[in-house]
Amino acid sequence: MTSNRRFAERVEKIDISGIRKLFEGAGPNAINMGLGQPDFDTPDHIKQAAIDAINDGFTGYTTGLGVPELRQALSEKFEQFNNFQVVPDDIIITSGASEALHIALLALVGPGDEVLVPDPGFVSYVALTDISGGRAIGVPLTDTFTLDAETVAEYITDKTRVLVVNSPSNPTGGVQTRDEIQGLCELANDHNITIISDEVYEHIIYEGEHVSPASISNNVVTINATSKTYAMTGWRLGYVAAPHDITEQMLKAHQYVQACANSIAQKAALAAITGPQECVAEMRESFMRRRDLLIKGLKDLGIECVEPKGAFYAFPKVDNSMEAVMKLLEAGVITAPGSAFGPRGEGHIRLSYATSDKDIVRALDIMGQVL
Ligand SMILES: Cc1ncc(COP(=O)(O)O)c(C=O)c1O
The missing domain is CATH 3.90.1150.10 (Aspartate Aminotransferase, domain 1)
Known part of the structure; x- marks a missing residue:
């Protein structure tokens, strides 16, 4: 046609x-x-929580931020596992990590702004930057498939607004060291650049440790999901934590694009996060x-x-x-x-x-x- x-x-x-x-x-x-x-x-106990939610009639809209008990559980998880503090009201429950990335970039990036992304890196970073009107700039990786501050520094311009970090990484399996994360946080702070940290593989790690940039710097948007950790890719349940001024802006995008995350999947996620690990x-x-x-x-x-x-x-x-x-x-x-x-x-x-x-x-x- x-x-x-x-x-x-x-x-x-x-x-x-x-x-x-x-x-x-x-x-x-x-x-x-x-x-x-x-x-x-x-896992069965997660499925059962969703079945219970349906049977209990938990089938309407939730608040835009998401179910309070889930955000409370995530706030505790961030403190205990990721070593940083965030209040439940600065956590938004999203439709997968994908939506979290989308609203973070919509909130932070405008026409002409540059977003530094790992190259090679997860495909959505470039596409969602494009949709936000910004320009993705690929940064080469080290021999062990990580980003190091020295190389990233070469790609910073006065238009750079965001640095995307993804550890453990898709597609390489690379894991950033603590020193590397520390270096990236210092560099980003020196240049007033916000780090978007995509941590969806945080539990699938065989060597080294998972270090959340938000445990070192407060200019960080932390993105995660139940997708990979709990074998829940089809449930479309993610979450994002950020400083309050960023959450406020992201919430506007979230409310108009998504209204709220799926109510049943939110109950399933609560069982995933608080249940047996x-x-x-x-x-x-x-x-x-x-x-x-x-x-x-x-x-x-x-x-x-x-x-x-x-x-x-x-x-x-x-x-x-x-x-x-x-x-x-x-x-x-x-x-x-x-x-x-x-x-x-x-x-x-x-x-x-x-x-x-x-x-x-x-x-x-x-x-x-x-x-
Ligand atoms: C690094 C990375 N981030 C985000 C996503 C998207 O996750 P979700 O399915 O929760 O939207 C994926 C999925 O492949 C991924 O590999």
């Missing part, structure tokens, strides 16, 4: 997710190492076992790969991202091209090991034949 319809440039210029396009071309028996979600089901440790152990299996297999094949310290992705080197991904797809393994995560991701593919041991072994066998 032809049409002379005009569209807004802020959306028209965004590329449709390269990763999704690839799934569509895959056969039904393909091994899926392209997906960014745990292959586990949501063994499920989190069990999933982490499974991911770690699979990581070891995959990394050893890649090593045996002579494929170079930095050992991921967190999340559930490996980011091995290949000659040409797209060519490798297409060859693997034809042979029945779905992966993602490193170039989808920024120009500096070229020369890599992203493998998600949130899949069964059996599929990892099969995929390694195919990689040995194809790459």
Whole structure:
């Protein structure tokens, strides 16, 4: 159909997710190492809380900020686990970490403003900066796939408003050290730059420690979700904590775009955050076992790969991202091209090991034949 319809440039210029396009071309028996979600089901006690919420008729709008008990529980979680204090009224419950990122960027970034993002980094940072009217500037990573203050400093201009930090990282599995976080916080404070810290993989960490920038600096927007920690990607439940003046601005965007997060998912999240945490440790152990299996297999094949310290992705080197991904797809393994995560991701593919041991072994066998 032809049409002379005009569209807004802020959306028209965004590329449709390269990763999704690839799934569509895959056969039904393909091994899926392209997906960014745990292959586990949501734990039963969390599901039960949602069923109870429905049966209790908890089906109306909640306040815009979100259910008070959930924000209280998150305030305690931030203090105990992330080592910083935030009052429940400076926490907004969102529709996934995605919406939290969106409202943070809408609140902080305007036309011409620059947002420093890790390159390679999670695809939404660039797209949501574009939608906000700002300009994303990719910053190269260290050899261990982290951001360091010295390199970030080279990319700061008088237009820089935000620095996005994501540890553990999608797509590389890199984990920032405490010293690196300290350096980034000092640099950001010196230049009056707000850090947006995306911590959705905080519990999926095998080496090193998780350090929240908000435990060091107060000019930080902390973003998180139940999606990855509790195998709840489809529930669409995230949260964001920030200094009060930023929360006030984000809340306006949230109220008009979203009204409130899903009431039932909020009750499920309350059970997730306040309930037994063994499920989190069990999933982490499974991911770690699979990581070891995959990394050893890649090593045996002579494929170079930095050992991921967190999340559930490996980011091995290949000659040409797209060519490798297409060859693997034809042979029945779905992966993602490193170039989808920024120009500096070229020369890599992203493998998600949130899949069964059996599929990892099969995929390694195919990689040995194809790459
Ligand atoms: C680093 C990172 N941040 C945010 C998200 C989005 O999370 P949610 O599903 O809670 O919107 C993802 C999902 O893949 C991610 O990898």
